[in-house]
Amino acid sequence: MEKKTILLADDHALVVEGIKKLLTAQYDVLDIAEDGNQLVQLAKKLKPDVIVSDISMPIMNGINAAEQILSSGLETKVILLTMLPEVKFAMKALDIGVHGYLLKHAAPEELLIAIKTVLMNKTYITPTLAADIMEAYKSGKREEYDPLNVLNARQRQILQLLAESQSIKDIASILNVSHRTVEFHKYKMVEILNLNNASELVPFAIKNGLG
Known part of the structure; x- marks a missing residue:
C-alpha cells in the first residue's frame, strides 16, 4: 500500500x-x-x-x-x-x-x-x-477567544512581522509591497484595535500569540 x-x-x-x-x-x-x-x-x-x-x-x-x-x-x-x-x-x-x-x-x-x-x-x-x-x-462566548478577528489576513501578517522586530523596510521586502502599504496597514490596525498609538501594536501582538 x-x-x-x-x-x-x-x-x-x-x-x-x-x-x-x-x-x-x-x-x-x-x-x-x-x-x-x-x-x-x-x-x-x-x-x-x-x-x-x-x-x-x-x-x-x-x-x-x-x-x-x-x-x-x-x-x-x-x-x-x-x-x-x-x-x-x-x-x-x-x-x-x-x-x-x-x-x-x-x-x-x-x-x-x-x-x-x-x-x-x-x-x-x-x-x-x-x-x-x-x-x-x-x-457561546466565542468572540472573546478571537481578538484578532477584526483584522484581515494581510494585517495579521504585518502585525506578526512587527512583533518579530522586523522593520517597515524589511516587512515591505518580505511581503513584496511598498513601504506606504505597510505604513497604511500599521496605522489602520491602531484604529481598528482601538489602541492609543502604534507603539501598542507589538505588545498587543505578543499578548495574543503573535511573534
Whole structure:
C-alpha cells in the first residue's frame, strides 16, 4: 500500500527532525517548511495528505497559514501543534477548519493517533484541552477567544512581522509591497484595535500569540 504523504512545518530544526524520524516508518514525509509563507507554497505545490505544523512560525504563523491552505480548496488535513495551552488559540484553529490540535509536549504516540484520526475524516483535539474547548463553545462566548478577528489576513501578517522586530523596510521586502502599504496597514490596525498609538501594536501582538 502506498504511504500517505506528510508535509511538516517548524522553524526549530531539532524538533522537526524528531517528528520526521517518528513519522517516516509509516508515512512519506515530503518536505519541511520553515515559515508560514513557505508552508502555504509547499502545500499548494505538493498537495500532501496531512500537514503537521507548529503554530509559532516566522513571517506567518501556523493558524494564518492553515487558514489560507484550507480556503484554497486543498483536501489536505491540517494538524497544528502548540506550546501554549490556551483555549483561545484552539478555538481560532477549529473555527477555520483545522482537523487536529495538540500540544507539542504531548507523547509521540498522540501525534500518531492524531494523524490516523484525521485521515479517517475525524477531528482530533488533545484531551488536555478538549473539556475546556467544549465548555467555551457551549458558553457561546466565542468572540472573546478571537481578538484578532477584526483584522484581515494581510494585517495579521504585518502585525506578526512587527512583533518579530522586523522593520517597515524589511516587512515591505518580505511581503513584496511598498513601504506606504505597510505604513497604511500599521496605522489602520491602531484604529481598528482601538489602541492609543502604534507603539501598542507589538505588545498587543505578543499578548495574543503573535511573534
